[in-house]
Structure formats: structure tokens, C-alpha cells
Amino acid sequence: xxxxxxxxxxxxxxxxxxxxxxxxxxxxxxxxxxxxxxxxxxxxxxxxxxxxxxxxxxxxxxxxxxxxxxxxxxxxxxxxxxxxxxxxxxxxxxxxxxxxxxxxxxxxxxxxxxx
Amino acid sequence: xxxxxxxxxxxxxxxxxxxxxxxxxxxxxxxxxxxxxxxxxxxxxxxxxxxxxxxxxxxxxxxxxxxxxxxxxxxxxxxxxxxxxxxxxxxxxxxxxxxxxxxxxxxxxxxx
Numbered sequence: 001x002x003x004x005x006x007x008x009x010x011x012x013x014x015x016x017x018x019x020x021x022x023x024x025x026x027x028x029x030x031x032x033x034x035x036x037x038x039x040x041x042x043x044x045x046x047x048x049x050x051x052x053x054x055x056x057x058x059x060x061x062x063x064x065x066x067x068x069x070x071x072x073x074x075x076x077x078x079x080x081x082x083x084x085x086x087x088x089x090x091x092x093x094x095x096x097x098x099x100x101x102x103x104x105x106x107x108x109x110x111x112x113x114x115x
Numbered sequence: 116x117x118x119x120x121x122x123x124x125x126x127x128x129x130x131x132x133x134x135x136x137x138x139x140x141x142x143x144x145x146x147x148x149x150x151x152x153x154x155x156x157x158x159x160x161x162x163x164x165x166x167x168x169x170x171x172x173x174x175x176x177x178x179x180x181x182x183x184x185x186x187x188x189x190x191x192x193x194x195x196x197x198x199x200x201x202x203x204x205x206x207x208x209x210x211x212x213x214x215x216x217x218x219x220x221x222x223x224x225x226x227x
């Protein structure tokens with residue numbers, strides 16, 4: 001099983017450019033997440049989707065949009081990239097039928113640099 | 116809002132020494148999870164604790180959940196170079212559990 005697959009793994013953008021990070025999971029999980037990781041700040045939630053057709057803001061949603069395309073796919077879009085969005089982005093998924101429990105499965109990450 | 120803190124931020128140990136990282140939440144948690152991230156890698160789930168006062172062991176790793184369910188610890192006995200990485204604790208932001216809040220992590224270096 002591939003688990004959680006993210007593309008691209010690396011991307012360099014100029015300020016103002018747009019791009020979409022793609023994420024797909026093959027574990028039939030209902031919940032999917034986008035986190036960003038910056039040095040010394042751990043993982044901060046950008047957006048999440050508890051089920052197909054729903055999305056909710058996390059801790060740091062400004063400057064991002066998301067789409068839960070279907071149960072498998074959850075994309076993150078930067079409409080006008082800014083240097084402050086230079087970060088490593090992780091997609092994650094989990095099965096949440098049982099409520100708060102259930103481990104997160106992470107993709108390998110996408111390293112984004114905005115010049 | 117809810118905050119999850121971890122100490123220390125960094126820890127350097129000699130191989131064979133013990134290591135402990137502490138996690139504290141500003142609110143009571145229904146459960147707490149621990150993850151490990153190797154340098155250049157992605158976070159990988161280690162364990163979940165649910166019950167007050169719970170203690171779980173995985174080989175040289177011992178995890179504890181506090182009686183008040185607001186703190187937790189991870190203790191590694193006799194560290195090895197394979198233990199290098201950043202250890203994160205995470206707890207659900209609310210009872211629905213959709214939004215997980217991560218601590219800033221403790222980065223462990225093990226000198227051979």
C-alpha cells in the first residue's frame with residue numbers, strides 16, 4: 001500500500017505565483033489534514049476535512065484554500081504565494097469513526113520555497 | 116486557546132544514557148498521541164494513551180499519561196543512535212477529535 005502520497009516533493013515559487021499541492025490516500029480514511037512545519041514550531045494545522053464534502057479551517061488558514069475532491073484526495077492551493085509560506089507541508093489522514101482516537105498517517109512532505 | 120508545550124526543546128545525550136521529554140496541555144485531553152520524526156522524514160505514530168495514569172511500554176520506550184490527563188511523558192532507556200529525531204506529542208483540540216494540536220517537539224541527538 002502506498003499510504004499517503006503527496007506531490008510535488010519540492011517546489012520553488014516566486015512571490016505572487018500560485019500552485020496546488022496534491023494529496024491522495026488509499027487507506028479509505030474519512031478525515032484528511034494539511035499541516036505546515038516550520039523550525040521550532042512543530043506542526044500547525046492549516047485545514048482539515050472530516051469527511052468528503054466538508055472542510056474546516058485549522059490554526060493557520062490564511063493564504064490557503066483546500067478542496068476535498070473525493071474521499072481519496074485533498075488538495076491545498078496557494079493562490080498568491082508569499083515568502084512567509086516557505087515551509088514543509090504535510091498531508092495526513094486518519095479514520096475517525098471512533099471519535100477523538102485514531103492515529104494520523106502522514107505523507108512524506110512537500111518542501112516549498114517562495115522567493 | 117488550547118496550547119500544548121514540550122520540554123526540553125533540544126536534548127543531547129551520549130549513547131547509552133536515558134532521555135525524557137515532557138508534554139503539558141493547557142486543557143484536559145481525552146487522549147494523547149506521540150509521534151517520532153527522523154531528520155528529513157515525516158512524523159510516524161508511536162503510541163496513543165487514553166486512560167488517566169496510563170503507562171505503556173514499547174521496548175526501551177515508556178509512555179505515561181498524567182492522572183489529570185493534562186500531561187504526558189516519554190522516557191527512553193539506554194538511548195541508541197537510532198533514537199535520533201524529534202518527538203512530538205499531540206492531543207485533540209475538542210471532543211470531536213478532528214483537530215489535533217501538536218506540541219513544538221523535542222529534538223534528540225545521540226552522540227555515539
